[in-house]
Each structure stands twice: as C-alpha cells, then as structure tokens.
Amino acid sequence: MILLISLITFSCKDTAGRAEAYDDSREAAIDSMKIEMAKQEAELARQKSIDSMKAVQASRARVVERTAVSHRAASSEPTANTSTGTTAKKKKELSGAAKGAIIGAGVGAVSGAVIHKKNPGVGAVIGGVAGAGVGAGAGAILESDEKKAERRANR
Secondary structure (H helix, E strand, O other), rough: OOHHHHHHHHHHHOOOOOOOHHHHHHHHHHHHOOOOOOHHHHHHHHHHHHHHHHHHHHHHHHHHHHHHHHHHHHHHHOEEEOOOOOOOOOOOOHHHHHHHHHHHHHHHHHHHHHHHHOOOHHHHHHHHHHHHHHHHHHHHHHHHHHHHHOOOOOO
C-alpha cells in the first residue's frame, strides 16, 4: 500500500513539472507571435505612409502639369486650323455653382411635384426654385473647397 501511494505521489509531481514546462513554452510562443504581429503592423503603417506620400506627390505633379499646360495655352496665341481655316476654341465648363443649381432645380422640381399632390405644377415650381438656390450654394462651397485644396497642393 505504501509503495502504491509513493508511486502515485511521485508520478503526480512529475506531471506538474511537465505542465509548467508546457505552459512556459506556450506563453513563449504566444509572446513571439505577438511580437511578430506588432512588427507586421508597424511595417503596414510604414507602407501606408509611403503610399500616401507618393499619392500626394503624384497629385502635385498632375496639378503642376495642368498649370504649366494652361499657362502655355494662355500665353500662346490661338492657332488656325489649316483644314478649315478656323481658330480652335476651348470648351467652357460650367462653374460648381451652376452645376449645383441645375441639379438642385431638377431634384427640387421632382420632389415638389411629388410632395404637393393637389397641385403638382405649383409644387414643382416652388421646389425647383428652392432646389436651385440650395444647389447653387452647395456647388459654390464645394468649388471653393476644391480650389483651397488645389492651392494647398501647389505649395
């Protein structure tokens, strides 16, 4: 009986030592995985920073290129087209406020007609006028923001 009890006691002590060694090796593996993940996150953040700087440089280069092209076009005289004898004209674009007013008027007119069910014509007119005003204001603000961003990029 004594022999059996001592055998069980010694075998349990050996198992506890193995369990501690297993826990230590497991913690070491987890710690090394955490360190590796931190390295990967740092590398990813570094790469994102590099990519964003490259994108900013590319956008600046495009703005500088467009500015140089527009300065060359403005400083040179209009050339005559040899086949027709007419001068080339640059297509004029709508301003942001004008685009916003057009879109706002359309959306406002449709919304006004739907909302004012008794007399959709009156609703369309009121909605169109209100939408044009709101759209022109929003378009002007957006255009102003784009110009500010372009000026910041040119610095």
